[in-house]
Amino acid sequence: DGGITQSPKYLFRKEGQNVTLSCEQNLNHDAMYWYRQDPGQGLRLIYYSQIVNDFQKGDIAEGYSVSREKKESFPLTVTSAQKNPTAFYLCASRGGPNEQFFGPGTRLTVL
Amino acid sequence: QKEVEQNSGPLSVPEGAIASLNCTYSDRVSQSFFWYRQYSGKSPELIMSIYSNGDKEDGRFTAQLNKASQYVSLLIRDSQPSDSATYLCAVNVVFSGGYNKLIFGAGTRLAVHP
Numbered sequence: 001d002g003g004i005t006q007s008p009k010y011l012f013r014k015e016g017q018n019v020t021l022s023c024e025q026n027l028n029h030d031a032m033y034w035y036r037q038d039p040g041q042g043l044r045l046i047y048y049s050q051i052v053n054d055f056q057k058g059d060i061a062e063g064y065s066v067s068r069e070k071k072e073s074f075p076l077t078v079t080s081a082q083k084n085p086t087a088f089y090l091c092a093s094r095g096g097p098n099e100q101f102f103g104p105g106t107r108l109t110v111l
Numbered sequence: 112q113k114e115v116e117q118n119s120g121p122l123s124v125p126e127g128a129i130a131s132l133n134c135t136y137s138d139r140v141s142q143s144f145f146w147y148r149q150y151s152g153k154s155p156e157l158i159m160s161i162y163s164n165g166d167k168e169d170g171r172f173t174a175q176l177n178k179a180s181q182y183v184s185l186l187i188r189d190s191q192p193s194d195s196a197t198y199l200c201a202v203n204v205v206f207s208g209g210y211n212k213l214i215f216g217a218g219t220r221l222a223v224h225p
Contacts, residue, residue: 031211042199042217043155048210056210090154097162098143098203100213102154 003027004103006091011108013078013085021076021106023091031094032074036060036087043090049074078108086110115202117216124223130187132219134200137181143203144176144183149218150196159185190223197221 004025013019025032031050035043045058049068063082068074078085086109092100114137124130132146143162147155161167161174161183173186183202187194197218205211 033212040217043213043215045212048212050210058212094211097160098211098213099145099157099160100201101157105154 004091004093004101006089006103006106008106009104011106013108013110015110016080018077018079019108021078021089021091021108023074023076023103024072025074025091025093025103026072027093027095027101028071029093029095030071032068033092033094033100034058034064034066034074034076035090035092037090038087046076115200115214115216117198117200117219119217120220121222122219124190124221126190126192126223126225128190128223130190130194130221130223132185132187132198132200132221134183134185134216135181136183136200136202136214138202138204138214139178139181141202141204144174145201145203145213146172146174146183146185147199147201147215148194148196149199155199187221190221192223192225195221195223 007022033048034046037043044060046064047066049055065077089106091103094100116135146159148158149155159174161176167174171188175184197220199218200216201213
């Protein structure tokens with residue numbers, strides 16, 4: 001059963017805490033993306049990776065970090081430097097041509 | 112700054128009518144255009160891709176692209192209450208180094224009433 005999985009579905013973070021959101025895909029896609037969506041707003045790109053061991057900052061990378069050690073996995077860490085992290089986080093991978101497919105998302109709330 | 116503009120809505124149509132959703136974009140060299148449907152609380156789902164000028168039909172959905180006018184639209188025929196969702200327009204942009212990314216509009220909320 002091919003697709004993109006994200007975990008956890010809901011995540012609660014305390015002030016000053018780093019948290020890591022998981023994204024895994026078995027679609028054999030090279031490129032993967034992380035987006036953030038705030039209520040009533042569109043998607044904003046945080047980080048993207050075209051291939052393993054390579055990633056680029058998106059439009060709102062401050063306070064976030066990523067790694068791409070395996071083709072299947074692209075975890076996102078929300079650090080304490082991100083002052084307003086409450087949002088819906090979406091991971092996507094890109095097939096061809098240029099179509100992106102999304103995982104189910106992680107809803108992060110700061111307590 | 113490359114942009115994608117959509118009317119936020121809500122667009123309200125009666126069941127069985129045609130819903131017309133519109134999108135304009137600023138990047139003249141874009142070649143790939145997409146429509147996503149997003150139900151409340153869920154992730155976006157790709158419903159249409161279009162790459163050349165003209166119309167592309169898939170079931171009740173028709174995407175229309177006019178590159179000269181930098182305009183892409185989505186028509187939904189025989190609208191159903193289950194079509195009620197937010198529709199996101201996305202445009203692929205290629206940056207130096209060959210990096211691809213999608214620029215999303217803020218979405219149009221569609222409400223189909225019985």
